Amino acid sequence: MxxxxxxxxxxxxxxxxxxxxxxxxxxxxxxLDDEMYFTRRHKKIFGYTPDFKNPQTFNEKIVHRILYDRNPLYTALADKLKARIYIAAKLQNLALGGGEFSPLKDTDSLTTKSSSQESSQNSKQTSASRDTKATNPAQEDFQATQATTDLSAQDGVRDTTQIEQRFQALAQDPTFLDSSVSSSPLFAPIGSLTQLLFETNICPFLPKLYGIYKSVEDIDFDTLPQSFVLKTNHDCGGVVIVPDKEAFLRDSKKFSEAMEKLTKHLNTNFYTLYREYHYKDIEPRIFAEELLGERTQAPQFPSPDSKKIEKSDFHKSFLPLCDYRFHCFNAHIGFIQVANPTHTHNNLFTSHWQPLPIAYLNTPSTQSIPKPHKLDSMLEVARHLSSMIDYVRIDLYYIVGERVSRIYVGELTLTPNGGSARFDPELWDREFGTLWNLTHTDTKTNKNNHNPTPKHEIDS
Incomplete structure (x- = not known):
């Protein structure tokens, strides 16, 4: 020693x-200001002083985005609720393609099941908007739309064709991703989007949304199914897994700890912890979502992780899931990161499922990781979601059922690990950095870029 x-x-x-x-x-x-904070942290982790205004490596470019590319779109996509709207719109054409991508026909999933407090507030707001002219034309359009959908929601069933057309129209709208045009729902107040958020349940690539709440006191557990997940939309780690509602509610200690955890996350601005700016202005909410993996045969890593999870949060009827993370550079798949269920190992692959001899963040698992049967479909989903964005990580789950296999989108990550995850060998940090062509030009970047050509084919 x-x-x-x-x-x-x-x-x-x-x-x-x-x-x-x-x-x-x-x-x-x-x-320290943000720039000095990240410079100090980077030097401590990587052993050198970076030039974030002229970034060369993958991690340097992540921090460059945090410091200098403060696009409001990143805030919308980091919001786990608003991201559902983006995902449902961008994948709507896939959802209408038939076969594996055919839309869900469960009309019950389109019924609004949000907390009575928030839904009633929205109803009052939309009712008032019919009597008073909105000062913002975009808000007037949203309020009028919501008033219409609230009336039809009384029957408990939505017209799926109209909903499909709505998301198609959003995807085709050139202002959908433009924060300077306030008509886009991605930049509207979260409280005005309740009905539209529940309509995202039509998207077969999203877990079912069961409820949206402003506080733990608003959660009506009677309306929730037997299994679900409670999450916060504005940060990382605000997750409570409930595989058995009755057992969860009976265990007063576990229930109290879960409510305290959610409240703590709800009251914490994630930006103040790690200086990732795009989290700063997200309106915090708790939401209830479908717990994936019930009675399935999902790809998983053998014994060690499964036993750990089964002893903690998971019921025997649920299986732990792998997290397939597609690092995308403007619809180009740079590499695929597979995280084991407990996120203690990462294995990297090319888009053709060729293993890469790299350790990233955590050591690679020694277990064999099979190629997903629907890898081509997963790549297509990732490409659709990452088009028009110079870099984004698309997190997917692949669940193998008895009759059909399903692909789910977990979340979109703009600044993975805040630019603090080391590569081993270190040269891969620079080589993956060459795949990221920064579109932000407020500071001079890549003026003297002498990065070597990657020695391995990453994607073709």
Whole structure:
């Protein structure tokens, strides 16, 4: 054991010195502006001082986006609720293509099941909008649309054809991704989008949305199914898995801890923790969503992870799922990252499922990872969602059922790990950086880009 390891494992260091160091570092970082904060952090992790205005590596370009490319679209896509609208619209043509991509026919999923408080507030707002002319034409259009859908929702069933046409129209609207035009729902207040958010249940690539709440007190558990997930829309880690509602509600300790966790996340602005700017202005909500993996044979990693999960949050009728993360560069698949269910291992592949000899963030799993049977379809979904964006990570789940296999979109990630995940060998950080052609031009970037050509074919 080295002297450094000996000191760090010493109880005196752990109990007294380390907490003081952590407090001191937190104090120092609190006094830094964002650029100095990321420069200090990068030097500590990677061992050199970066030039974020002229980024070369993949991680440097992530931080460049955080610091200088503050596109409001990134805030909309980081919002796990608004991202559903983007996903449903962008994949609508796929959803109408038939076969595996045929739309869901479960009309019950189109019924609004949000919390009574938020839905009643929205109803009052739309009712008032019929009596008073809205000052914002875009808001007037949304309120008029919502008033119409609220009336039809009283019957409990929505016209799926109209909903499909609505998402098709959004996808074809040239202003859909333009924050300067306020008619796009991606930039509208979250409280005005309740009905549209529930209409995203028509998208076969999304888990069912069961409820949207402003606080834990608004959650009506009687309206929720036997299994579900509670999440916060504005950050990372605000997740409570409920595989068995009755057991969850009976366990007062576990229930109380879950509500405290959600409340803490709801009241925390994620930007203040890690300085990722696009999280700063997301309107926080809790939402209930379908728990995936019930009674399926999903691709999974053997014994160690499965046993850990089964002993904690998962019921025996649920299987842990792999997380397939497609790193996309303007619809070009740079590499695929497969995270095991407990997110302790990452394996990287090309778009042709050729293993890459790289450790990224975590060590690769020694278990064999089979190629998903519907990999081509997953690639197509990722390409559709990443078009028009110079870089985004598309997180997918692939679930193998008894009769049909399903692809689900988990989330869209604009700045994975905040630009702090190391590659081993390190040269891959620079080589993957060459795939990212920055479209943001407020600062001079890549003026003297002498990055080497990647030594391995990443995609063709």
């Amino acid at each position: 080295s002297f450094k390891s000996f000191v760090r494992n010493n109880p005196v260091y752990k109990c007294y010195i380390l907490p003081l160091r952590q407090k001191y570092n937190a104090y120092v970082e609190s006094k």
